[in-house]
Amino acid sequence: MTTTLAQAGRTPRPGGAIDAEALGSAAFRADHGVRYAYAAGSMYKAVASEDMVVTMGRAGLLAYFGTGGLRADRVADAVRRFEREIGNGPWGLNLLASHENPAKEDEQVRVLLAHRVRRVEAASFIVPTRPLVRYRISGLRTARDGTVHVPNRVMAKVSRPEVARHFLEPPPREIVQELLAEGAVTAEEAALAERVPLADDLCAEADSGGHTDQRQLVVLLPDLVHRRNLAAARLPAAAPVRVGAAGGLGVPESVAAAFVLGADFVLTGSINQCTFECGTSDRVKDMLQQAEVHDMAVVPAGDMLETGARAQVLRRGLFYPARANRLYELYRRHDSLEDLDERTAHQLQRRYFRRSFEQVWEETRAHYEQADPRSLARAEQDPKHKMLLVFKAYFVQSIRLAMSGSEEHQVDYQINCGPALGALNSRLRGTSREHWRARHVDDLADWLMRGAADVLTRQLAGLTGNAPHRSGT
Numbered sequence: 001m002t003t004t005l006a007q008a009g010r011t012p013r014p015g016g017a018i019d020a021e022a023l024g025s026a027a028f029r030a031d032h033g034v035r036y037a038y039a040a041g042s043m044y045k046a047v048a049s050e051d052m053v054v055t056m057g058r059a060g061l062l063a064y065f066g067t068g069g070l071r072a073d074r075v076a077d078a079v080r081r082f083e084r085e086i087g088n089g090p091w092g093l094n095l096l097a098s099h100e101n102p103a104k105e106d107e108q109v110r111v112l113l114a115h116r117v118r119r120v121e122a123a124s125f126i127v128p129t130r131p132l133v134r135y136r137i138s139g140l141r142t143a144r145d146g147t148v149h150v151p152n153r154v155m156a157k158v159s160r161p162e163v164a165r166h167f168l169e170p171p172p173r174e175i176v177q178e179l180l181a182e183g184a185v186t187a188e189e190a191a192l193a194e195r196v197p198l199a200d201d202l203c204a205e206a207d208s209g210g211h212t213d214q215r216q217l218v219v220l221l222p223d224l225v226h227r228r229n230l231a232a233a234r235l236p237a238a239a240p241v242r243v244g245a246a247g248g249l250g251v252p253e254s255v256a257a258a259f260v261l262g263a264d265f266v267l268t269g270s271i272n273q274c275t276f277e278c279g280t281s282d283r284v285k286d287m288l289q290q291a292e293v294h295d296m297a298v299v300p301a302g303d304m305l306e307t308g309a310r311a312q313v314l315r316r317g318l319f320y321p322a323r324a325n326r327l328y329e330l331y332r333r334h335d336s337l338e339d340l341d342e343r344t345a346h347q348l349q350r351r352y353f354r355r356s357f358e359q360v361w362e363e364t365r366a367h368y369e370q371a372d373p374r375s376l377a378r379a380e381q382d383p384k385h386k387m388l389l390v391f392k393a394y395f396v397q398s399i400r401l402a403m404s405g406s407e408e409h410q411v412d413y414q415i416n417c418g419p420a421l422g423a424l425n426s427r428l429r430g431t432s433r434e435h436w437r438a439r440h441v442d443d444l445a446d447w448l449m450r451g452a453a454d455v456l457t458r459q460l461a462g463l464t465g466n467a468p469h470r471s472g473t
Helices: 026-032 050-058 072-085 102-114 130-137 161-167 173-182 187-195 217-234 252-260 270-274 282-289 302-307 320-333 342-353 357-371 373-381 383-404 420-428 441-463
Strands: 038-040 062-065 092-096 119-123 153-158 201-205 242-246 266-268 296-300 310-314
Touching: 026 242, 038 441, 050 062, 050 072, 050 441, 062 072, 062 119, 072 092, 072 102, 092 102, 092 130, 092 153, 102 130, 130 153, 130 173, 130 187, 153 161, 161 217, 173 187, 201 217, 217 242, 217 252, 252 266, 252 441, 266 270, 266 441, 270 282, 270 420, 270 441, 296 320, 302 320, 302 383, 310 320, 320 342, 320 383, 342 357, 342 383, 357 373, 357 383, 373 383
Parallel strands: 038 062, 038 266, 062 092, 092 119, 119 153, 153 201, 201 242, 242 266
Antiparallel strands: 296 310
């Protein structure tokens, strides 16, 4: 089993203080070659930027590059930079499930395998897919000691126990056999697949920015740890799977609480958007720096609008949350663009899209001709699906506006963010790290982990009756 807070407490600093480097899983630190059981998670469209990954990697810390929405050649360029500037150090890429267009996910995995990328953060998966399984089992071989050598490491971000179960078990046999029949994996890889779980690390994603089920970490994390332990009783290979925590981790006390709850590692996201290295616009960072914990809203997720999936975004000073909710309600109630009343149709075109539905559709058609011809063919036969694709264009537009920093269209920015950033801003106000230009992803990792160790040292001393005497109440 992995090293927990209890084991970490056995290797204190002089004076009984807990060491930040000893928090969490020793196996996580060893396998990823990192100083802390800590990672910076990916964010869409390279918001988790190349600079972020390089800065973390050079500091001996793990970060995942945000590949979602990027072309294959752009991802390949980033990989070549990581190879040059980090080498064999810790770095990884996001592997985003593509429910609408599975070919995109397959393309991602071809790039990963071609460039021998050894770490991925698997996000938005509901069930195992062929590309994910192919990535996981490619390169499996029997080591000299009889164990299975697994070169490709998977960290799965999950918010539901039924999804976590898939990652605690071997890849589905039917998918493995299909890959074998196609020649996508070897007979040895297919045979060894039954002996390894789908993931090395399982991250309990609680009240996070972006896609979220808004689970409470105090409920979700212990439940996933328990389920990991049950899975290990059935499949010994599941025992080494580390269970980490994400969502709501913006101050040292939150990180300390995650380790107390049994986290083997922690992963941050929202707080890294408001740093010098983040890949979004300066205007967005200025807005994020002012955010409070209550300045977030939950809205429909644009990429999964038809399913009702939800995402958490910044609300303060923006029309985007209200407009996103309205588009979802209109999609639910109407069967086509022509079904909209004249006033609503005029308002959407004038204020939301700032161009006609016909212009939006021509741009959308051109995109889907290349990206997903099947969805385009469906839209040309199904007016409701056509309306869906037009509405989704607003969500895509809102991301582009935020990343470009357009002053004219600031009210339509889509800024995925959770309340952890509000807590961080409150804590850093009046300090040298108040402004985002003075915040760096590696420094925040040090501040959080060392702060968490200090919090735990004080709290454990208090529980054992060794806390210093305080006067007053």
